[in-house]
Structure formats: structure tokens, C-alpha cells
Amino acid sequence: MNPSQNLAAEYSRKADAYARHWAPVIRPMALPLLAALPLRDARYVVDVGSGTGSLLPDLAAAAAPGAVIIGMDHSEGMLREGRRTSPHPVAVIDVQHLAIRSDVVDVALLAFVLFHMPDPARILAGLFRVLRKGGTLGIVTWGQDPGMPGASIWTDELDREGAAPDPRDQSVMRQGFLDTQEKLLTLLNAAGYLRLRLWSATFCHRWRLDDLLALQTGCGIPARRLADLTADARARCEARVRARLKALTPSDFTYQPEVLFAVAQRPV
DSSP states (O other): OOHHHHHHHHHHHTHHHHHHHTHHHHHHHHHHHHTTSOGGGOSEEEEETOTTOTTHHHHHHHSOTTOEEEEEESOHHHHHHHTTTOOSOEEEOOGGGOOSOTTOEEEEEEESOGGGOSOHHHHHHHHHHHEEEEEEEEEEEEOSOOOOTTHHHHHHHHHHTTOOOOOSOGGGOOGGGTSSHHHHHHHHHHHTOEEEEEEEEEOOEEOOHHHHHHHHHHTSHHHHHHTTSOHHHHHHHHHHHHHHHHTSOGGGGEEOOEEEEEEEEOOO
């Protein structure tokens, strides 16, 4: 499998942990974008890279009555997990090969997914094609991210146990290509979008110890490295991490990432 297929398979395996521990954290960070999109006048809305579909009910609430709202993702497992709680239609689609007719979409959303694309410019060009003239693209992505609380502790303890490096391919971890408004603006201009609006906001999420550990061992970077260890080594590593995290102050459990937003339009 290529890196994008591997990533989709990884998310399928970890869909339950993602839905429980990560989707509720990032959903509020994406919501400010919806107010800036012309959803009330939209008839056809696509959430590209919708994952477990946590934004689909919000899109439906903001869109016109009768609007068609579809979640799309390369990970079948993520979509299946989302279907447990959301009745909205979904489709397994590789965003890099967008199987949608040209000139039909009123609003397209890319929420915390563009940085997973090996070629973000190609994705923006593909969405430009499927948007109708005057259609709108909304993007949410990470700006300056301080990293999850306890990340350095995990690195220390995983290295101590001899865990292999993170196996995820760097081609599907492109945050550094998108982490400023200037970088986003350059990509959108190159793809031909107009009427650009970009802004950023800093969010605050205060983790509880058990919730943080559940995320990190369920679908975070530590989970990928823990998979390389024997059961005994994994247990030792997790026990040491828990003990060290317990020694941190409450303020150390505060996660404050910068989130970037962009709204762009295909020219009429």
C-alpha cells in the first residue's frame, strides 16, 4: 500500500478511539468556520475528509432545508464509526482522486485534513474543479501547535524501551507546509481561488490525566510507537509515563494550539 492507503487503514483501525477521544476535542475548533460559509444558500455540501462525521450535524443545522450534505473520507472504518451516531450519507473516496462531477458543489469543507495530503496543491485544484462557479471552499488546519501535553515524556520512555520511530510516512504529515496564513494564501492563489479570507484563533483544552492517556495510547503518536513493543515492555512504558504525568501541575495539562481558517471562492 502507498502512504495514503496506509494512513486510511491506520485510521480505520483506530476509529473508535478517534471518535471517543479526539473528535470531541477538535470539533469545537472547527465550528467557527461554519459561520463564515454560505451554508444557508447551499444545495450541495461536501465534507471532504469528514472522518467520523462529527461536523455533519452542524453542517446540516446551518444549511438550507433540503440541502444534500455528504461526508467523504478515504478511511472506511472512520465513516463506519460515524454512521453509529449520524444518519447523513457518506462515501469512501480518495480525495486525491475526487470522483465528483465538475461544477456541482456549492460548499466544500476541508477540516483538519489537508495536511494529510502528499500534494495539498493537487487537492485544492481538484476541489476547484468540482465547485460550481461562485462556490466556496472552507479550510481548517493547524497553525503553531505546541504539541500534546506529555509528548516529551512519551518520547523519553519509548526511547528507553527501544521502541521504533513513528512509522507514519512523512508524506502524509505535511503540517509544516500549511502552518501559516501566508502559506495557505500562496496555495489558494496558485489554485485560482479569489475573495480570500484568512484568520487564526488560539484554543484551550484542559486535559484530565485518564483522557489524555486514552487518546495517546488509542490513536496518538505514542500508540503508533507502542505497537512495536512487547506486551511487557508496553506495560512498563505506560506505567512510567503515567507516574511522570501524575507529577505534573494542572497547567501542564493545558493544550493551546493555533488553528488557521480560510474561506475562498471559485471565480464566477
